[in-house]
Amino acid sequence: MDKFVVRGGNPLLGTIKVSGAKNSALPCMAAAILTADEVVLENIPQVRDIETERKLLEAMGAQVELGYGRAQHRTTIQCAVLSDPQAKYEIVKTMRASSLVLGPLVARTGMARVALPGGCTIGDRPIDLHLKGLEAMGARITQEYGYVEARTERLKGAHIVFDKITVTGTEDLLMAATLAEGETVMENCAQEPEVTDLAAMLIGMGAKIEGAGTSTIRVQGVDKLHGVRHRINPDRIEAGTFLIAGAISGGDLNVDCCNPAHLAAVISKLEECGVRMDVGKDNIRVRSEGRGSLKAADISTVEYPGFPTDMQAQYMALATQAEGTSSVTENIFENRFMHVSELVRMGADIKVHGRTATITGRTPLQAAAVMCSDLRASASLVLAALVADGETILDRVYHIDRGYEHIEEKLRGVGAQIRRMGEVFGKR
The missing domain is CATH 3.65.10.10 (Enolpyruvate transferase domain)
Structure with a gap:
């Protein structure tokens, strides 16, 4: 089973590219x-x-x-x-x-x-x-x-609230409605960029869709769809993870090939934490002096365009290095604090009460052997390891491989000391 070995202390410098979502x-x-x-x-x-x-x-x-x-x-x-x-x-x-x-x-x-x-x-x-x-x-x-x-x-058009x-429910029924007989109206829909990306592809295939990206979507069913060539959106969660990587490490990192419009809530919160951000058309430059410059701020996860649940664990890693006390409230999933015990093993000061975690920041982290429990928890442990004293070993990194493309190679390219077990630092 693959492991990551991360030696902390290096600021991330240079350009890192975001993959498709x-x-x-x-x-x-x-x-x-x-x-x-x-x-x-x-x-x-x-x-x-x-x-x-x-x-x-x-x-x-x-x-x-x-x-x-x-x-x-x-x-x-x-x-x-x-x-x-x-x-x-x-x-x-x-x-x-x-x-x-x-x-x-x-x-x-x-x-x-x-x-x-x-x-x-x-x-x-x-x-x-x-x-x-x-x-x-x-x-x-x-x-x-x-x-x-x-x-x-054959499916029939319907009014769905x-x-x-x-x-996923919005996406699943959106696809079903394209070939249904008559009109389908869906209300209280998800507005995430992933929904609008799918809708753009379906429209390219001949679907008749209005309102994607809003709470109400209308679909007029057609008898047949055709082929299409479609380019997938950049991964906003990978981009947000790299923004925090630059901030927590005290680096100067250009996160390239992203869509800043999809990251408004994350950008706003990082600026509140004292991180300097230069936002371009398809890139974001993040500059930070690390633990001494970061300030505590609270987050509460909500559906898009609010702060994403998929960035909660990564933000918590950042909060351990911020001056003051931060609270993180998870409103989407009821069991998404599984990374807390592993961060505490590294020296973090985190208390959980129900759906809210309280983090006392500017806490030095130490290397430890930690276990990855899910995709985003894995990312938070990598971020914590980037600033921990010593060499952290992350087990079960197959979780992170589910959603991050060669993350260790990308981070190593901007100065991180990270490898899969069995590699030698500086070689791929």
Whole structure:
């Protein structure tokens, strides 16, 4: 099992490039199910979840080609024949995005059988909102033996009001509605950039969609969609992670190939913490003097455009180095403080009461052997290790490989002393 070894103390200097967004790429790959034509996706990140999605689509009968060489971030998908329209547990057990194939499968083939999703253990992620929406569109839903099955002759347009904001639910039903008969109106929709990215792809395929990026989306169903070439958005969470890496290390880091408009809440909070930010069209320069210059600030995670839950753990690492006391309130997932015990092992002063963690900052961190419990928790431990005294060993880094493309190589390129176990510093 892979490990990271990180020796702290180096400021990050130079330029680091952001990859395509995993959370955009996965629904866009699922959207290829909606057409028999070829779909070409560019700026695909090389992460573990993308490989899992490839295996899933191929198991259904699709042809999927992941690019190599100069085209290494391009994926070509053709779902001319879907001989086995199901998502088997053996393939999707490590990936919660498996539910994203439910809507497009039933819309295209009239039948879908999908294993209940896996992924990070950060809280309950029921797909009941997906199922209620599909039922409103005329699908017959059954559940047994850990699988959900949906059947219909053809989905019908419906008026759907989400009981709570759900990103994957919005995406799943958006895809289903494109081939439904009549108009579908969805209210209380997620407004994340990943939703608007998917909608842009679907419109390129011939879908009739209005309102993506707002709380109300209208879809006029069509009989058929065609192929498309689409470029995936840059990963706003990877970009935010690198901004904090530059700030916590006392560096001067240019985070390139990002979309600053998607990071407004993160940028605002880092500026409140005393981090200097120069925002360009597609890059952000972050400058900091590290622990002595950072100031405490509170955050509360909310749906986009608020502070993202996927940046909460990374911000907590920064808060350990800020002067004063910060509070972090997690409103999206009920079990997303699993990184706290590992940060405390490194010397952090953190107390948790329900959904709120209180961090007393400007605390020196020491190297320790720590365990990665989920994707974003892994990132927070890497950030803490960048400033810890000594050599930190991070176990179970397969979690971070699910969503960060070669993070150790990117960080090493801007001065971090980080390697996978078995490598030698300075060599790849």
